[in-house]
Amino acid sequence: xxxxxxxxxxxLTPNELRGLISRASELKxxxxxxxxxxxxxxxxxIFEKSSTRTxxxxxxxxxxxxxSAIFLSPRDTQLGRGEPIEDSARVISxxxxxxxxxxxxxxxxxxxAKYSAVPVINGLCDHYHxxxxxxxxxxxxxxxxxxxxxxxxxxxxxNNMCHSYINASRLLDFKxxxxxxxxYEPNPEIxxxxxxxxxxxxxxxxxxxxSDLIVTDVWTSMGQETEKQNRxxxxxxxxxxxxxxxxxxxxxxxxxxxxxxxGEEVTGDVIDGPRSVVWDEAExxxxxxxxxxxxxxx
Ligand code: CP
Ligand code: NVA
Numbered sequence: 497x498x499x500x501x502x503x504x505x506x507x508l509t510p511n512e513l514r515g516l517i518s519r520a521s522e523l524k525x526x527x528x529x530x531x532x533x534x535x536x537x538x539x540x541x542i543f544e545k546s547s548t549r550t551x552x553x554x555x556x557x558x559x560x561x562x563x564s565a566i567f568l569s570p571r572d573t574q575l576g577r578g579e580p581i582e583d584s585a586r587v588i589s590x591x592x593x594x595x596x597x598x599x600x601x602x603x604x605x606x607x608x609a610k611y612s613a614v615p616v617i618n619g620l621c622d623h624y625h626x627x628x629x630x631x632x633x634x635x636x637x638x639x640x641x642x643x644x645x646x647x648x649x650x651x652x653x654x655n656n657m658c659h660s661y662i663n664a665s666r667l668l669d670f671k672x673x674x675x676x677x678x679x680y681e682p683n684p685e686i687x688x689x690x691x692x693x694x695x696x697x698x699x700x701x702x703x704x705x706x707s708d709l710i711v712t713d714v715w716t717s718m719g720q721e722t723e724k725q726n727r728x729x730x731x732x733x734x735x736x737x738x739x740x741x742x743x744x745x746x747x748x749x750x751x752x753x754x755x756x757x758x759g760e761e762v763t764g765d766v767i768d769g770p771r772s773v774v775w776d777e778a779e780x781x782x783x784x785x786x787x788x789x790x791x792x793x794x
Contacts, residue, residue, distance in 0.1 A: 500792055501609045501616045505626045505663040512791070513633070513667050519787040520634045520780065530786075532562030533794050537593040539565040541619070542575065544599045545718045549754065550619045550627065553781040554596055557789055566592070585611035594793055597621075600719050615792040622656060622719065623683070628753045629660045630784035633668065635777045636709055639749060647671045649707040649744070651700045652734050652761055653727075654682030657713045657753055662690040669693070675703035677730040700734050704743035711751045712736045712761045728760075737763045741771060751777050 501507060508516070522529055539558050541551065551567065558565040568588075570576030575584055581604055588595060589612040597605050598619040609616040618626055636643050647670065650658050654676045662682060665672040666689065674682070675697045681687075687694055697703035704710055715731040716724045741750060750762075750772040758764040767774060 499613065499615045501612075502626060502788060502792060503605055503609060503616065503618045504624050505629055505660060505667055507626075508667065510667045510669075513630075516630060516784065516787045516791060517634045517637050519790070520630065520783040521638055523786050524780070524783040530560050533790060534558060534561035534563035534593075537561075537563035537793055538591075539563065539594045539596060539789070540568055540588050540592040541565055541596045542568045542570070542573075542588075542598070543619075544570055544597075544604075545620070547598060547619070549778055549781050550596075550598060553785050554619070554789075556782055557786040560786065561789065563593075581607045582611045584608070586613075589613040594789065617788065617792070620656060622717075623686075624660050624663070625656045625753065626660050626663070627781065627785055627788070628657060629664045630788060631777055631780035632711070632751055632753070633664060634780045634784050635751065635773050636749065638776070638780075639773055640708065640747065643709075644669045645671075646708040647673060647706055647745075648709045648711065649673045649675070649703045650711050651675050651703060651736055651740065652712045652731060653680050653715060653717065655713060655717050657711075658682045659686045661711065662686050662694060665690055665693045671695070673697055673703045673705075673707065675700045675734060677734055680727075680730060700736065700740045701743055704740045704748075707744040707748050709749045709751060710736055710741060710744055713753055714755070714757060715761055731761070735761055735763065736766050738765055738769075741766055741769075749773050754778055 555565040585608040594615045596617040596619045599621045602621040602623040605618050605621055650661050672694050715727045752774050
């Protein structure tokens with residue numbers, strides 16, 4: 497039987513996503529609902545890029561469920577010396593119960609998944625960051641309830657996080673207002689699948705009008721370091737500040753997947769202010785991924 501993978505949010509049905517969000521909140525509220533359901537199970541985590549939250553949350557989740565996790569970096573495995581991804585997938589998946597990959601290229605994850613005998617989880621690639629969306633959606637539901645019919649605003653780069661927001665808008669049926677600098681818009685194929693829910697706006701102020709949740713991310717993602725200077729000039733006007741937040745509804749929240757650069761994509765006043773839920777959002781990575789691991793492995 498083919499294993500169930502989590503490569504994009506669209507690998508879940510709307511009901512499965514809602515089920516994961518609710519299970520994540522239950523695991524958070526009631527630590528006793530933890531079980532040793534993943535006893536003796538092993539998660540391999542392959543990181544081509546840096547991580548704080550993703551690594552710690554997956555590792556802790558496995559320990560809380562009675563299993564364990566192995567951190568693998570291409571630097572000290574044969575992956576970094578050119579062993580084909582297909583061969584690596586066959587070998588690694590013959591020894592562990594689940595594999596999480598954080599890669600430069602989306603293609604690496606899909607190729608790995610094709611040859612993997614166990615579930616594969618996308619821990620971020622150039623196109624998507626679906627695990628972060630599990631936590632973001634859990635955070636919205638915990639603070640404000642159902643997101644269906646609400647308005648979310650994405651300000652900044654049309655990047656992996658933005659693409660995953662487009663996917664979340666499809667599954668949970670919210671409106672997504674996007675403001676990106678010209679030349680940094682999201683992938684047109686992903687936008688097209690978002691359909692009528694997605695709209696584009698020329699300024700951050702306009703995109704934030706009547707919003708229930710305003711979200712941003714770094715201007716320069718991992719792997720784009722050589723573009724940093726150009727990006728800084730292009731993104732100058734795409735910052736979340738108090739004026740942008742004031743355009744939203746009165747109970748509008750602010751989220752950022754972190755790490756953040758205060759003074760660039762978001763001001764210190766906003767990220768450290770009363771509407772920001774970034775610390776809950778970060779903590780929810782743990783609870784949401786526990787629900788995901790349980791779903792894929794139990
Ligand atoms: N948000 C997020 O994925 O953080 P890390 O890069 O620290 O894992
Ligand atoms: N867009 C960012 C997210 C980091 C969690 C990146 O890819 O670097």
